[in-house]
Amino acid sequence: MPTPRLAVRGARKQFPGVLALDGVSLALAAGEVLAVVGENGAGKSTLMKIVAGVYTPDAGDVELDGAPVRFATPASAIAAGVVLIHQELNLAENLTVADNLFLGRELTRGGFLRALDRRAMNARTADLLARVGLPAERALERVERLPPGEKQLVEIARALGTDVRVLIMDEPTSSLTQKETDQLYVVIDALKAAGVSVLYISHRLAEVKRVADRVVVLRDGRNAGELAKSEITHDHMVRLMVGRDLKQFYPKVKRSGTGGSAVLELRGVTFRGGPVRPVSLEVRAGEILGTAGLVGAGRTELSEAVFGVRALTGGEILINGTPARITSPADAIAAGVLLVPEDRRLHGLVLAESVGFNLALPNLDRLTSLFGVRRRAERELHATWIDRLRVKTPSAAQPVGLLSGGNQQKVVYGKWLARGPRVLILDEPTRGVDVGAKAEIYALIDELAGNGVAVWMITSDMEELLGMSDRVVVMHEGAIAGELSRAALSEEAVMRLATGGTGT
Amino acid sequence: MTRILGVLGLLVALYAVLLESNPAAGSLRNLIYVGNNQGRYGLVTLGAALVIIVGGIDLSIGSVVGCAAVLFGVLMKQGVHPVAAVGWVLLFGVCVGLVNGLLVTRVRLQPFLVTLCGMFVFRGAARMIGGAVDTPSVLEAHPEYAGALDALTAVLIGKNEKGVLVFPAMFALLLLAAAAVGFFLHRTAYGRYWYAIGHNELAAKYAGVNVNRQRTAVYVTCSALAALGGVLLLLNDSTISSDTAGAGLELYAILGAVLGGCSLRGGEGTAVGMVLGAMVLPVLETLVSFRGLKNDVIPAVIGLTLLLGTVTDELIRRRSRVSR
C-alpha cells in the first residue's frame, strides 16, 4: 500500500480498571471506507477518540499522510481534516440547524467585529443539507425539534462543511430510518469518490457489508483480524468479533404465543401532543408484539403515553381487563408496566451514578426496611444482574456513563428485570448493542415471554422485527395501519403498511 | 472523598492558626462560642445543601430566617406561649417551603427566580410585622413566660439563666440534624432519589420517582430549617432588627454547602461535607477578630478563602482524573 492517509500503530489506552486499548493498529488509504467492528467495549469508540484528538493515547502513534501527528484537542484534529461524528450526538439543541452547521467557524464580515454573514451561511447551508438529503427549510428549525435521525444527518452535514479528509462515523445509523440510511450510503459514496477516507463503526453487519472496502475487527482492545472486501460475510465478522461461532441468533422456540389473554389493552387512546386518531391494540400474555413504522409514525410517543409520561386525552388503558389510571411512570411501574426507553442516556440511566445505583433505583421500595436501604440485599441485586446479563464493568461502583453503549443498555434491562415486569415495553431494544449481546438480549426477551410476560417491542430494525415478533402491528402517521400475523409477516408487507399502503 | 479531606484540612489549618494566635482564642469559652455559631449557621447550610443536591437553589433562606425571628418575637409579645410560638414559626417555614416547592415543580418557574422573589417578599414581611423585637420587652409584657423562655434558651442555645454560654447546644443541634439528613441522604431511598433528580431528572422520573414530590419535600425541609434558624437567632441575640436579621445568610449557606462538596450542578454532596463546610466560616470570623484585623475585611477574607478552596480542589481533581 502507498503511504496511507491515516495510520495508527500500537495505540494503548488505560482507564481506571479498564485497559480499553492494548496496542491496536490500523491503516486507511485515501478514498477508502474502513469499517471497524467489535463487541461492546472492544474499544472502537476509544480508538476513534484517540484519532480525533479527544483522548491522548498512553502509547502508540498516529500518522496522517505519513507525518506523525498528535492532536491535543478535537479542534486541532478538525483543522487537520480529521472529523469525528460521535456516537452520542453533540449538537447545540437550542440553536437552529444553520447555526449548528457553522458553530465555531461562522462566516463573518467586518474584520474583528465578526458580524455574521447570514447570506453566505444560508447559501452554504442549503448546499450542505442537500448533500445529506434534508430539505432546505430545515435550516431555520431549532435542532431540538428534529427527530433523532435528522439530527444525525445534521451532524454529518456539519462534518461535510469542514475540509474533511478523514471522516469518522461512530454508529451513525443507529437512529436512522432505512431511507435515511440509504441517503447516508449515497453521501459516503460521494465522499469516497472525492478521495475522502471514512472510518465506519457499526453493529449492523449487513450495513458493514454494504459500505466497507475492508473490515478491521477489534476484540478486548486488540486487533482480532482483518477482512478484505471479498471476505466480508456476516459469519466471518461474527467469528472474529466473538472468537467463536454464534449459532442460532434468534430464538427458534415456537411459543404458543398469541393464545394468551390480553394483559395490556389500549382502547381508543389519544394523548397530548399526539395524533387525533385514536389507537387501539392489545398485548397478550406470553407474546411478543412487534410494532413497526417509519420514524415519526408516533410509536415512541404512544409508548410514552402508556408509560404515563404523556397525559391521555381520550380512551382508556386496561391492565388484565381492568381500567388502569396511569398518570405517571410511578403508576405504570406499580401496575407492572415497564419501559426500556429509546434514549437510554436521557431517559434510561443516571449516567453520572454507578451501575449499582441505576440497577437499584426503581427497586428501592423493595430493598428498604425501617433502617433504610438494606445494603446486603442491594449488593445481592447488583451481583445477580451484573452476572446474569453479563454486564462488562470493573465493579458495581463504576459510573454507568463510562460503560460502552451495549453494556449501558444491559443495565437498563437489569433494573427492570430485577423488578419483574408484567408488561415490558421495549423501544428499540438493541440500539447500539453488539451481535453477541444482541443474541443474549433476544434470548432474554424470549425467556420473559415464555414466562408469560407481555412484551411490546417497538423497533426500526427490520431483521429484529421479523426475527422476534409473534405478531406485528404497523403504525403510519399516528394510527394503526394494519396487523400481521406471524404467517403473514414479511418485509414487503410491513413496508407496504408503514408507507401508507393497504394490507394484502 | 477528596472533597471532605480538603475541607477537613482547611479546618484543621484554621483551628491551628486560631489557637496559636492568642491564648484567649483557645479558651473553652471561645471554642463553645465558635461552635455555637457553627451550629446556627450549619443548620441552614444543611437545607441549602439539600436543595442544591436536587439541582435547585434557595436564595430566600436569609429573609426567611429574619422573618421567622421577627415572627417569633411578635407572636410571644401577642401572648402566644414561647413553645407554641416555636411551633407556629416552624409551621411558617413549612408553608414557605411548600410555596417555593410548588412554584418550582408545578408552575415550573426557575428556583433562582422563585427564591429571589421570596428573598424580597420575606424581608418586606419581616419589616411589616415588626421593626425590631427583643426578648426583654416580651418578658416585660408577659413575665410568666420567663421560665419557658429560659428553658428554651438553655436547651436550644446552651445559655444558663444568667445568659452565660455554658454548652454548645446549637452545635449539638447541628450534629443531630446532620445525622438525620445523613440518614435520609445516604441510607434511604429518598437520598437516592435526590441524587438521581439532581443528575438527571428525566431518568429519575422514568424510573418511577415522583420528582415533584421529592423536590417539594426538599424545599420544605430547607425553609423549615431556616425558620428554626430564626428562632435560634432571637433566642441567642435577644435583640434583633428586621432589617438585618439573617441578611445575606443564604449566600453563606450556599458557600458552606459548596465548600463541603456540593456541586452547584446538582447531584453531589454528603452530610459530613455539609457540616465541615459550614464550620469553616465561623472559625474564619473569630480568627479575623483575634488577629486584630478590622471586621471590615471579613467579606474579603471569606471570598478569598472560598476561591482558594475551589481552585485547589479543581486542581487536585484535574490531577487525579485520568489523563485525557
Ligand SMILES: Nc1ncnc2c1ncn2[C@@H]1O[C@H](COP(=O)(O)OP(=O)(O)OP(=O)(O)O)[C@@H](O)[C@H]1O
Ligand atoms: N472515560 C472512560 N473511563 C473509564 N472507562 C472507559 C471510558 N471510556 C471507555 N471506557 C471503557 O473502555 C472500554 C472500551 O470502550 P469503548 O467505548 O471504546 O467501546 P466500544 O467498542 O465503542 O463499545 P460500544 O460498541 O458499546 O460503543 C469499555 O470497557 C468502557 O467501559
Ligand SMILES: [Mg+2]
Ligand atoms: Mg462505542
